[in-house]
Amino acid sequence: MEYIREININEAIIHILDGNGDEPLLNEFKLDLSEDIYTFLLKHLERLLKDEELKYAVFNEGRNIVKEISQEYLNGENDLLEVSKELARQLFIHMKTNVNISSCDLIIVSISTEHGPMLGILKMDYVKNFTHKIDFTEDKMGINIVPQLAGLPSSSQKIQKCAFIKPIRAEQTFNLMVIDKQNKSKEAEDYGSNYFINNFLGCTIISNERDMTKNFLKAAETWTRKNIKEDADKAEVIRTTIKQKLKEEELIDINELSQDLFKEEPQAKENFVQFVSAQGLDSNVSIDKEWVEKKLKRIRLKIDKDIDVYLNEEAYHDINRFEIHRNGDGSINMIIKHVMNYMEK
Template identity: 45%
Template structure:
């Protein structure tokens, strides 16, 4: 699903979820899928499916309003409108659980990709935009800029919350792809964030090899910054070992990696493994997602405490003829860019 680069919208419908109202505003008609509407929906679907933050999910037991409605859409397309209302009503109920959850339009669509059907659920949060207004005042023409508070996200913007459900097979690893960009900055934000995945979709978020690869890279850097701020040599060793493992190995053995980095320092080993666990990475072997590595680790960025930032291709920074980090023996290093024939300022 994540590799989708084209979809065909077969059915779509829009319901209004205004949390200031007691009930959702349901429509009784499907959306006319004109060329520009198709492009609008297709771009948001593709962009969300390719977003690095989306996750695989599996429906849980208990209340399964979304799952049940999607199964019915797949098997009885003539019930699409009524099923969409059930999904919208369930989301509206979940939204009412917290006053800070934003009102939105809800688009539900049935689309086809690679000859398979999927249900897309897109929560279109309102964006503030501006339009001009033309009016006559005392026989004179007046043009004003006025705000529009219920504009929908443009095609260049990214959705905050959406889900893409495939035809249900209980034996499959996952049932849906979920994108939820809610900020988990504090307890209240956490409650808001969980309403979509837990209260509405009622699904468990899975951690696949792509997620594990990304988590390993991010968590290792986070731990290094926090614990090795005063030991630049060791910090460099940890970073280089992590990069080499991701680029040159087929899998990560977390315990073996930890032992190779920290040797017999049992306290550091336990501290690092505990940190990975807290970041959501299970302490177990996992296959490295090479596609993610190739895509996200093409460039490297180094920022020093002296205010200098260096960016370049990984291959160039790893080339000893072009780049070197030389230890000075006093806890500092010198970063040397070698064999430069010319340079430009930007």
């Protein structure tokens, strides 16, 4: 996974896309990147580029306006103001043909990173904020609370849809990074629910190392829960072996792993391989070492449905603090040792 840690904002523009209007309200000036505005945008960008729902994508074949005009800017052939206006017009066209697309402010931002320049497209859906309102009646002051329906997401709130487009170069594995979170209140098959990726950006999501690693770990855990229900000893061995492989290997061969896990159980070995494959994973899974390190730092155990144990990796592997004792009948004892202090929460 290409993680981005160094972000510098070069320039940015905001446009208003009101679905109830006949035309988008297009800005004629770039944003004044004062310290407050710069910090506001930077925090959003940092949050988005760290989001685990950030996906790799490639532009589809054929004519693509978003692709063409973004490349004009990234190759120094056009001004951000003109490029941003055309991007706003294109999104507004989709809004007018689909009433389910929410009105928004569209921010187009040029950034420099350690991996090169990018053009960011941030769809800032409005959030409902509240403020006070002062009225005077017969020289008496009245103060009420009134809603503001066109507030922008604060830097601590998540943006649902965005894209970061790279300059397209030969033999590039991906052209852009995309977040396209769906509204959970709507059915997945709602008309136009994938408009941002399919229609506006015109791209196709592809897997990256983080996606593959997450999906593999999820598939392995799901298989274990379904197939090893009354043998905590065996389940612990499977989970520990898989986590060890994730930390040690750059590439996991699913067939070899299954052989290691189920040496004398041909049916379980075949079933595991088939299940993992059915989740859309190849027989060789590239491992995102940075994600693994972050993910495995904390371990949360749900024990017999009514006990939660939450501890870090160091404590889990410290035999002086935590130990798993195998009883020989499929059950295990989990022993927390040498407790000197504890709190109730």
